[in-house]
Amino acid sequence: MADILYTFENKVYLNLTNACPCRCKFCIRQNGDAVGEAQTLWFEAHSPSFDEIKAAIDAWDFTSYTQEVVFCGYGEPTCAYENLLKTAAYLKEKGLKLRLNTNGLSDLINKKPTAKEICKYFDTVSVSLNAPTAEKYDDLCAPSFGNASFEAILKFARECKETGVNVKFTVVDVISKEDIAACQKLADEMGIPLRVRTYTS
Numbered sequence: 001m002a003d004i005l006y007t008f009e010n011k012v013y014l015n016l017t018n019a020c021p022c023r024c025k026f027c028i029r030q031n032g033d034a035v036g037e038a039q040t041l042w043f044e045a046h047s048p049s050f051d052e053i054k055a056a057i058d059a060w061d062f063t064s065y066t067q068e069v070v071f072c073g074y075g076e077p078t079c080a081y082e083n084l085l086k087t088a089a090y091l092k093e094k095g096l097k098l099r100l101n102t103n104g105l106s107d108l109i110n111k112k113p114t115a116k117e118i119c120k121y122f123d124t125v126s127v128s129l130n131a132p133t134a135e136k137y138d139d140l141c142a143p144s145f146g147n148a149s150f151e152a153i154l155k156f157a158r159e160c161k162e163t164g165v166n167v168k169f170t171v172v173d174v175i176s177k178e179d180i181a182a183c184q185k186l187a188d189e190m191g192i193p194l195r196v197r198t199y200t201s
């Protein structure tokens with residue numbers, strides 16, 4: 001079984017699934033089997049059940065980790081939607097702050113609006129914007145949903161913001177300076193802060 005919980009730069013991360021509808025050119029999964037202190041983040045046969053996730057949480061000592069717990073891992077967390085919500089609710093009961101790192105495609109993955117439901121549990125939602133236009137997004141991230149993906153990401157981020165949750169956009173510095181500037185403009189127009197992440201190979 002892959003690590004369900006692991007630490008990276010002194011934060012606790014949750015790895016719920018390896019499923020993802022994208023194939024981003026910069027995806028860290030292409031560079032190795034794990035990040036941080038994890039041994040492997042690839043699940044061999046199946047994604048963990050909620051009982052397996054709960055057991056991993058119960059065995060973990062959170063006392064030295066006072067920062068937020070981050071749902072990220074080697075896949076898109078909203079692909080494990082029911083477990084994502086149940087796990088977030090379980091951790092919230094423990095008084096922990098939660099951040100979701102997502103590709104923003106949850107509505108297309110789960111075939112329904114999901115922002116409100118997700119934002120009930122999370123303090124921060126970090127959405128990978130990645131590109132300034134649908135065409136550039138498709139080229140960089142190859143989403144299985146095709147051209148509808150970029151608009152769906154913007155809608156998801158907008159609806160998260162409407163709930164009052166702390167929403168952030170991210171881009172990775174593999175794109176041009178001009179594209180980063182265009183992403184910044186788009187983020188500014190939506191009133192959502194943008195963080196430029198450094199690509200790590």
Ligand code: SF4
Nearest residue numbers: 020022023024027103
């Ligand atoms: S959305 Fe995330 S997990 Fe999926 S391919 Fe892109 S970087 Fe990798």
